[in-house]
Amino acid sequence: MKQKILITGTNRGLGLALTRIYLSQGHEVFTINRRQGDVLQSLKNEYTDQLKLYIGDVADEISIENAVRTIEKETDSIDMLINNAAVLFPADNVPIEKVDFSVYGATYDVNAVGPLRVVKYALPLVRKGMGKRIVNISSEAGSVTDSWRKSEYAYCMSKSALNMASSILQNYVKKDEIKVLAVHPGWFSSDMGTSAAPITPDESAVKVVRLLEKTFALDGPMYFDLDGKEMQW
Numbered sequence: 001m002k003q004k005i006l007i008t009g010t011n012r013g014l015g016l017a018l019t020r021i022y023l024s025q026g027h028e029v030f031t032i033n034r035r036q037g038d039v040l041q042s043l044k045n046e047y048t049d050q051l052k053l054y055i056g057d058v059a060d061e062i063s064i065e066n067a068v069r070t071i072e073k074e075t076d077s078i079d080m081l082i083n084n085a086a087v088l089f090p091a092d093n094v095p096i097e098k099v100d101f102s103v104y105g106a107t108y109d110v111n112a113v114g115p116l117r118v119v120k121y122a123l124p125l126v127r128k129g130m131g132k133r134i135v136n137i138s139s140e141a142g143s144v145t146d147s148w149r150k151s152e153y154a155y156c157m158s159k160s161a162l163n164m165a166s167s168i169l170q171n172y173v174k175k176d177e178i179k180v181l182a183v184h185p186g187w188f189s190s191d192m193g194t195s196a197a198p199i200t201p202d203e204s205a206v207k208v209v210r211l212l213e214k215t216f217a218l219d220g221p222m223y224f225d226l227d228g229k230e231m232q233w
Ligand SMILES: NC(=O)c1ccc[n+]([C@@H]2O[C@H](COP(=O)([O-])OP(=O)(O)OC[C@H]3O[C@@H](n4cnc5c(N)ncnc54)[C@H](OP(=O)(O)O)[C@@H]3O)[C@@H](O)[C@H]2O)c1
Pocket: 008, 009, 010, 011, 012, 013, 014, 015, 032, 033, 034, 035, 037, 056, 057, 058, 059, 083, 084, 085, 086, 087, 110, 137, 138, 139, 140, 184, 185, 186, 187, 188, 189, 190, 191, 192, 193, 194, 197, 201
């Protein structure tokens, strides 16, 4: 069945790969980006009716409210919201003695609070959707149980916070029969993942799409890797 899918951060990496797959499957894709890249623009030329592009910065509440208000003029429902936009600053990848705390606030603001800014305004649309999914692209970096890094505090802490946000949100939207998921998409090559990663964004996206086709119990697990294995918070 044709779905209406809202995705943030689709200029490149996983967001772009997910957008491509969902468009090729015939779904309608609404994207929110802080700027529109050339690749996205050429995709728009190919999928004129299916792809809808909106400007919004997940760190800026007014811009997200404006983006969603514009989306509401186009549709009265969203079947799945995928909160994908995130940042990882190079300055985060240093030992504690050299940490530059100025990147901490921005990392938290985009990665942990950003998804909630989108949910704040898009929730009424998701409530009216079919399937009713809110997917937060998390990371194994957010797992306290499986923690192994010796740096990247800000990124890891922001993803742990996103996991907590996902859990609280699930408690709240259970009554609306909305399933919230926190998904670790694997380590893939992108500006964030670097060229050292073992898989491409397309390979990650294929598996994420397959995972999201599954049925999930409202009271069941929420945190999964791209192979569908449940992860520990
Ligand atoms: N890459 C990996 O190996 C890996 C592993 C685990 C989890 N993840 C997660 O997977 C997701 C996608 O990662 P990726 O590697 O594809 O990242 P990426 O290549 O760095 O792309 C990030 C996307 O997010 C957008 N974005 C950043 N800040 C934004 C903001 N304030 N408002 C709106 N959009 C914003 C970027 O837009 P601009 O083009 O405007 O900068 C870009 O389109 C992220 O949630 C990441 O944490 C990635």
